[in-house]
Amino acid sequence: MRAVVQTSYGPPVQITVQDIAAPALKPGHVRLRVHAVGFGFPDALMVAGKYQVKPEVPYTPGSEVAGVVTEVASDVNDIKPGARVLAMAGQGGLAEECIAPAHSIIPLPDSMNMAAAAGFLVNYGTTYHALVQRANIQPGETLLVLGAAGGVGLTAIEIGKALGARVLAAASTPEKLELAKKHGADAVFNYTQDTIKAKVMEFTGDKGIDVAYDPVGADFAEQVVRSMAWNGRYLVIGFAGGKIPAIPLNLPLLKGCSLVGVFWGAHTRKEPPVHAANLKALFELFESGKIKPHVTELAGLERFTEALEVLNTRRSTGKVVIRVASDN
Numbered sequence: 001m002r003a004v005v006q007t008s009y010g011p012p013v014q015i016t017v018q019d020i021a022a023p024a025l026k027p028g029h030v031r032l033r034v035h036a037v038g039f040g041f042p043d044a045l046m047v048a049g050k051y052q053v054k055p056e057v058p059y060t061p062g063s064e065v066a067g068v069v070t071e072v073a074s075d076v077n078d079i080k081p082g083a084r085v086l087a088m089a090g091q092g093g094l095a096e097e098c099i100a101p102a103h104s105i106i107p108l109p110d111s112m113n114m115a116a117a118a119g120f121l122v123n124y125g126t127t128y129h130a131l132v133q134r135a136n137i138q139p140g141e142t143l144l145v146l147g148a149a150g151g152v153g154l155t156a157i158e159i160g161k162a163l164g165a166r167v168l169a170a171a172s173t174p175e176k177l178e179l180a181k182k183h184g185a186d187a188v189f190n191y192t193q194d195t196i197k198a199k200v201m202e203f204t205g206d207k208g209i210d211v212a213y214d215p216v217g218a219d220f221a222e223q224v225v226r227s228m229a230w231n232g233r234y235l236v237i238g239f240a241g242g243k244i245p246a247i248p249l250n251l252p253l254l255k256g257c258s259l260v261g262v263f264w265g266a267h268t269r270k271e272p273p274v275h276a277a278n279l280k281a282l283f284e285l286f287e288s289g290k291i292k293p294h295v296t297e298l299a300g301l302e303r304f305t306e307a308l309e310v311l312n313t314r315r316s317t318g319k320v321v322i323r324v325a326s327d328n
């Protein structure tokens, strides 16, 4: 089968499309014919050798996979060949076939196409967990979203709106701000030009923001914490800006606000029933048209280089998805 294979973390990174043997099926696993693979910021970090997991080379990147089950191990009873599913494969996704643990398999609604499915799980799952369990966001509250046209950012606008929040979105270009508006933001601003606190106070009538969703970090984080409302919740999502910020702890004291960590992968392992309920709620939001996955679709395994390029140069919008098989 054809697969993307990384042979060195470099520098420079060595990664090409090769013909390799299909992986062997292991107990507790299923084999998928891969249709589409979501490729996000964490995947780009993994290829660069900067992620918390650093697979031994050679390996095939790609964790978030949408495809069709072609074979199941003899100890797997509840999944049948022919099912359209999404899976968290961990690695090995950027290939014509991959192996995924049976416990990670999620059946797809008929109405969701493979490209949308490949970009769905991590981004919407993270945001739903963040806004519902971690922030306990309430209808009528205000929500600030940074990196608002990025993978998790767009999902925060959509889910925030679906949960009844008023959403203020921040991004770095007019095109990204336009996309944020299209996905439901009530107001937008360019945080590379405008002052975050001034825009927040204008939006909230000087009250400060109730919930802040921050996947960027860097120098924006402290400005956001300085813009929080009393009882506000600042959600630590990620550090796409490249720097892990250090926040002076007098700020949450003075603001009466909370700094709240969000770790979706750990949540799925530690709280499986809550994760399952979140997924059910997300598929219902999808079926009702309240969330509309925006993907940047690249057709063909060879185009993983473009995926890396747009992610590494801050040019992607929504989720980058690599199309491996051409059918739906």
Ligand SMILES: NC(=O)c1ccc[n+]([C@@H]2O[C@H](COP(=O)([O-])OP(=O)(O)OC[C@H]3O[C@@H](n4cnc5c(N)ncnc54)[C@H](OP(=O)(O)O)[C@@H]3O)[C@@H](O)[C@H]2O)c1
Residues within 6 Å of the ligand: 040, 041, 042, 122, 123, 126, 147, 148, 149, 150, 151, 152, 153, 170, 171, 172, 173, 176, 215, 216, 236, 237, 238, 239, 240, 241, 242, 262, 263, 264, 265, 311, 312, 313, 314, 316, 317, 318, 319
């Ligand atoms: N906590 C969790 O469980 C969890 C789950 C999923 C993802 N994450 C993390 O969330 C972060 C965002 O992930 P994502 O998949 O949404 O990434 P993404 O699609 O690349 O979006 C990140 C956004 O960050 C902004 N940004 C600011 N400075 C940047 C820089 N130097 N390089 C790249 N982007 C920059 C960009 O928006 P502007 O150009 O508008 O500034 C970009 O759209 C990552 O750190 C990821 O690891 C965390």
